Amino acid sequence: MSWPEPQQVALWLQALFEAAVARAQxxxxxxxxxxxxxxxxxxxxxxxxxxxxxxxxxxxxxxxxxxxxxxxxxxxxxxxxxxxxxxxxxxxxxxxxxxxxxxxxxxxxxxxxxxxxxxxxxxxxxxxxxxxxxxxxxPAEGLSLADKQRINRQLLRSGAPIDEMNVVRKHLxxxxxxxxxxxxxxxxxxxxxxxxxxxxxxxxxxxxxxxxDPSSCTEALGVIRRHAIDLPPEVLRALETGTLETxxxxxxxxxxxxxxxxxTPWQSLEAAAERARAMGLEAHILGDGIEGESRDIGRMHAAIARSVAQRGQPFRSPCVLLSGGETTVTVRATAPGKVLGRGGRAGEFCLGLAQALGGAPGIWGLAADTDGIDGLDDNAGAWVGPDTLVRGTALGLRIDDHLDRHDAHGYFAALGDLVVTGPTFTNVNDFRAVLVLSSG
CATH class of the missing domain: 3.40.50.10180 (Glycerate kinase, MOFRL-like N-terminal domain)
Incomplete structure (x- = not known):
């Protein structure tokens, strides 16, 4: 089977992302x-x-x-x-x-x-x-701006889901x-x-x-202890005594x-689905609240896409799989001599997706943050195609190494496969689209 040119597929996926963003303007x-x-x-x-x-x-x-x-x-x-x-x-x-x-x-x-x-x-x-x-x-009494900055960095690196992070933020x-x-x-x-x-x-x-606020100081303490967040002793005592209750x-x-x-994220996914159907594609929304490690969610999407391509289950191709939510990136210690790279949730999803697809023909994907900024970088996300790993290898890139260092930006920038939109002036969280054109 002959496939569309990569540039054409990129435009299709970009159009779905733009439809999602437009719905939330x-x-x-x-x-x-x-x-x-x-x-x-x-x-x-x-x-x-x-x-x-x-x-x-x-x-x-x-x-x-x-x-x-x-x-x-x-x-x-x-x-x-x-x-x-x-x-x-x-x-x-x-x-x-x-x-x-x-x-x-x-x-x-x-x-x-x-x-x-x-x-x-x-x-x-x-x-x-x-x-x-x-x-x-x-900041609450007993906390300085420097304390809040340090706590925020710890929370961002902990892999805690957004609702847990916000329980802590409310009480501080x-x-x-x-x-x-x-x-x-x-x-x-x-x-x-x-x-x-x-x-x-x-x-x-x-x-x-x-x-x-339905949450409590006790719940905030649970999050802090579960993720080993360091607090000043007097603030810890204020949480223990309920002084900082909301x-x-x-x-x-x-x-x-x-x-x-x-x-809402669901409304934006529906808008993307409508655009896909207007392009002649079946669209299936997997969910708007998918959470978990970004790379693992990428692998999960790859498994569904492979099943669609090889078995026609749970959907028949050609189709596009859409999802949203807020995944996490837990920053792990790297081996001696290795330096952390750059990247956010969407990029790390794409690394996991590409790794798990292993170059499977007829499957493409895009993941981007609907605010236009993936983490701390200048891109919204990235896109993946059947030739992503081959082109990466030709440039001397090892996808396992980039995953180890959380360096999605470095990997996809080298390939020229970053999605760059600039700020979109809205935010309905992560957007993911996996296009399956092959048929089993």
Whole structure:
């Protein structure tokens, strides 16, 4: 059987990714969820990789004559060009992600200052999206910024799933875990959130700054001990005694607090599936909450794709397998003399996928982060084809070595197979597409 040119397949896969990202753009989904202006003031606050784009969408849709002010914080370089007809009534600040910095602390303080002194006639619009946990940085008593940075790095390298990381972050913060909503009282609070977490739980998105926290100090301690996270002794004692407990359901002000999820990973996967069907391909969504080690999830996808290609089970080819969720990369100690490489979850998935496919004909794959940034690098992800290993070997690359060093960026950059989009100004987490054209 003759296969399409690799460039053509790359364009097909890229089109599916673009459809997923387009479905979650704030300018497309936000305006329908805006309430009528209140009798009093409307104050906009927010954080996340989509915060600036969400703020612009609010400004574009909000009545010009109605009062509107506020401040949001987003990741560096994640502010889209401002349309010329907007009045810039909402200030946009930028800070570091995924490891917080001083700018994040300043921005968090400004968000809290913006909601002080409000009345019951006022409305707070809180715009939340993935990345807010790192961008909203106000350490608990006894913690310095340096402590928070060190703890964040440990969590990121531990392989802990996002919900566990956020349990810790909530209890070590003065703004997360419902505390921001309490600071807005007695004003009404409406949170509009773009979900980047499996299950779309508002208490997990951005560590739930405007959502009552169902987790406890005891659970946070469990995560810390399970993953050997180092805390200052006084903070450890504060967790043990419950001093750092977060606001729980039941407080009267929660009756004036509402959250609406305006974009989800599942909706974006559905949009990609629709695009695939328009291209004449059957599309199957494996799930939007797949978690686990990135390389292992890549191997799992390879096993399903091989079964489709060889046996026509559980689906018949040609088809595309779609999935989302948030995988993890547990950074392991390397052998003496080996240096850790560069790469994120999507790239490591692609390494595992390519290794397990072993050059199987007729199978291609793409994995990318929908925010356009895979980990700390300048690419969104990478793509894999039947010739990935052959071309890598010809360049002297050993895929096992790149997996050992978590160096997906180095491997796929050498092949010219990185997916580079720049910031997309939204975030519905990981996107994966495996195209199977061969038939058993």
């Amino acid at each position: 704030p300018e497309r989904v936000l305006a329908a969820h805006l309430p009528e202006p209140p009798r009093g003031r409307t104050v906009v606050i927010g954080a996340g990789k989509a915060a600036a784009a969400m703020a612009q969408a609010v400004e574009a849709a909000w009545p010009r004559a109605a009062p509107l002010s506020g401040v949001v914080v987003t990741r560096y370089d994640h502010t889209p060009p401002r349309p010329a007809d907007l009045l810039a009534r909402i200030r946009v600040l930028e800070a570091a992600h995924p490891v917080p910095d001083e700018a994040g602390m300043v921005a968090s303080g400004e968000l809290l200052a913006a909601v002080r002194g409000l009345s019951a006639d006022d409305l707070v619009l809180c715009l939340m999206s993935g990345g807010a946990s790192s961008l909203l940085t106000l 913060s003065r703004i997360k875990g419902g505390r921001l909503a309490m600071a807005c009282a007695p004003a009404r609070v409406l949170t509009l959130a773009i979900s980047d977490v499996p299950g779309d739980d508002p208490a997990v998105i951005g560590s739930g700054p405007t959502v009552p 606001p729980k359901p039941g407080a009267a002000h929660w009756a004036r607090v509402e959250t609406r999820i305006i974009a």
